[in-house]
Every structure is written in structure tokens, then in C-alpha cells.
Amino acid sequence: MKNIPQVNEKVLELVQTVAKEPAVADALKLIADQTEIAMQEQIELCEIEAPTFHEEKRAASVAERMKRYGLSNVHIDEIGNVIGVRKGSGNGPVLALGAHMDSVFPAGTDVKVRQEGNIYRAPGIGDNCSGLRAILQVLRALETQKIETVGDIWFVGTVGEEGNGDIRGSKHLCANNKLDGFIAVDSTDVGRVLYGAVGSHRWRLSIDGPGGHSFAEFGKAPSAIHAVCRAGDKVADIQVPADPKTTFTIGTIKGGTTVNTIAAHCEVDVDIRSVSNEELLRVEAEILSAFEGAVKAENARWGVTDETKKLRLTKTQIGNRPGGMRPHDCPVLQAARSAQKVLGIELTNYGMSSTDANAPMSRNIPATCLCSGGKGIGAHTVNEYFVMEHAELGPQLIMLAALSLAGTKNTEPLL
Secondary structure (H helix, E strand, O other): OOOOOOOOHHHHHHHHHHHHOHHHHHHHHHHHHOHHHHHHHHHHHHOOOOEOOOOHHHHHHHHHHHHHOOOOEEEEOOOOOEEEEEOOOOOOOEEEEEEEOOEOOOOOOOOOOEEEOOEEEOOOOOOOHHHHHHHHHHHHHHHHOOOOEOOEEEEEEEOOOOHHHOOHHHHHHHHHOOOOEEEEEOOOOOOEEEEEEOEEEEEEEEEEOOOEEOOOOOOOOOOHHHHHHHHHHHHHOOOOOOOOOEEEEEEEEEEOOOOOEEOOEEEEEEEEEEOOHHHHHHHHHHHHHHHHHHHHHHHHHOOOOOHHHOOEEEEEEEEEEOOEEOOOOOHHHHHHHHHHHHHOOOOOEEEEEOOOOHHHHHOOOOEEEEOOOOEEEOOOOOOOEEEOOOOOHHHHHHHHHHHHHHOEOOEOOOO
16 A cells, blocks of 8 residues: 555554563464354354344343453443453553444344355354454453453443444443543454544435425425425535545435326435544535525425425434544554554555444544454345454454553553
8 A cells, every 4th residue: 555654663662562472472372273262152143133223132142251251340331332341450541342243134134154164154244243253352362361451441342333323332332431542343354444434424304395286286386306406406516525535415315296296295315424524514514404495495486475385394314423533643543553563464454434433533532443354255245254264363453452552561551
């Protein structure tokens, strides 16, 4: 990759020091030695269905595993997140390692895992049971080798990351707890480090009125479809910056009943995205204003003054993911990239996406999203599968970055 800022040499030296600590070196080896055990755990979690908004059974299993691996402070919060706290020596930062528990598949989907050599087939096997497997591997390695940290490390299974879940678990976690750092674990490509969070706001905008016959009521009844067309004309001309990248689209449009009817109803779904919350909110305001103005203009076009005969606009938010970006010298980014170098992992994707890391980034909490290792193919399809190749690299990367950020007996925390 070109034009990637350099890794801070002092951070790299610190991560190298952490990796050479005997207990840490043993923990890295343990992770590699236990790939088969970890894969079995990934299978077991996958076979517990967990549709968005219904993660309870998988959450109970994740909580039980955290306790079994040594955490005494494990609870499920008000929204359904599983939180296990591994206490540090005191007066250190709080770092959260989070992997989402939900899948995109509805209840009743066959999630039985089928193995073909080192290939494992099942909906959700990669996204995101591999992420849950990775953070549990980190926990087991730290506990087995009795590695002490200065700061607290929270192990979190989040709810509602997918689709209309709108990263609700991550948003709740960040809004109700003081976190000094956050590493989300999602997807499988260990060459990826995210420095930007693509925020998205989605709206369903519905326009309703009395409607009527296209000839008999012409001039008396305003058209819901015409109002949407007026709004669309305004929306199409909204100017957005290339940097920070900001986008918008009217993705769907539905309305009307027949060709000879003045439409009584029309609705659109609008998607707005940006890595800048300021731009996201600015464009959102312009689009909502365009629809409000269009309804007024359509009513005025026909001189409608009777409130019962006027068009009216209903605005329903159907998606709300905040955006944000981290500076390249952010300690979480520097620790992650340094850990990649120490482990011999090439940085192949330094970019932006929409993950649980959106919530902390939007609050200026040092954060990134790292990956679980292995290779996930066909995410969000029933033909999804996971290839168990170098699956140890994900948890090794996460653990090494986390220890550098939280601090060990021999190093100060980066956070």
C-alpha cells in the first residue's frame, strides 16, 4: 500500500519488548497450539442461532465460557451485551475487546456446521463466530499464562451489530461506561486495520394525503408522488465533499395505486453516509428540509388550505450509525500496526468500514477494528464458509496489541 504513515518507532520497540516477555511468548505459542480447540469453540457457538435482537442463547454460552476460563466478574448488561472484566493491577486504562454475537440470519436457519477438511460451512461461521473465538482465545491465553496487566481488559460480546441492530450493543457500551480504548473484532483478514468508521443515517420518508381521481380531482388534491419528485430534484443537487467522503442516495421509492389516480401515498428510503459526523448531520438536515419544502410546495401549487386535504410528511429514522476517524498516531492504531510487524503480518487494508468500532470512534475513544484470522468467504449468505488457515494470527495480533495498550508488569500502558 502507498502513502501509509510510518509506525512510531518507540511504539514498535515497546510492542517488541512485550512480545519477548517469557509469559507473553508462551501465550502466543499457546494460541497457535490450541487452534483445533478454538475451532471447536467456533463451531459450537455457530450452532447456537443468534438473530439480531435474539442473541440470548449465544450470550449465555459466551458468558459461561468467560467464567470457565477464569473471569469472576461476568455479567449481561441491560441491552444484552456480555461483559467480562479482567482486572489490572490498578490505576490503569480500561480497554475493551468486543466481538458481536448476532448474525443476519433469521430464526430457524440451519446453522449446523459441515466440515470438509479445513473448510467449515455454515451461516455465520465466519461473521462473527470467528471473532468470538478470537477474543476467547486471548482470554484463555492470558489466564493460562497468568499474565498481569496494568489496565483492565474487558472482554465483550456485543448485540445488534448487524443490519437494523445499528450497533446498538456497542453504542450502549460506549455511552454507559468509561472506556479508554476499544478493539472491535470482526471479519477475518488480519492484514486489515481500520482507522475510519463509516457512519450512516437512514430515513423512511412517507408522504400522505387524500388522493383522488386523476381527472375529477385534478387541481383539488395534491399528489404524494409529485411531492416526492419535487424533493428528489432538490436532493439530487446536494453538494458533498470528496474528503471526508460523504454519500447519499434515495434507495427505494414506493407509491400510487393506478395510472389514473392522484397518489395518496408515496414513501422513499434514504441512505446517507460519511466518515464525518458533521457532514453526516449536515447532509441529513438538507435532505429532510428538501422533503419538508416539497410537501409545502405541492400543497401550495393547488392552493390547498384545508388541513384535512393537505399532504403531510412522516419522518421515521430506520438506521443510525455514527461515524468518525482516528488520527494516524492514535495509540490503538499504532499498537495494532506494530503488532502486525512483530508477527510478520503485512498491512494490506488500511481503511474505513462500518463495524462496532463506529461507536467509540464517534466519541473520540482510541479504537480500531481488527480481524480474527483464518479466511471467511460468503458472509451474509447461507453458503458462508470458513477456511482454517493461519487462524492463530488473529488472536495473537489482538493479544499483543491489547497488552501493549493496557501495559504489563514490565511496560507502561500506551493508552
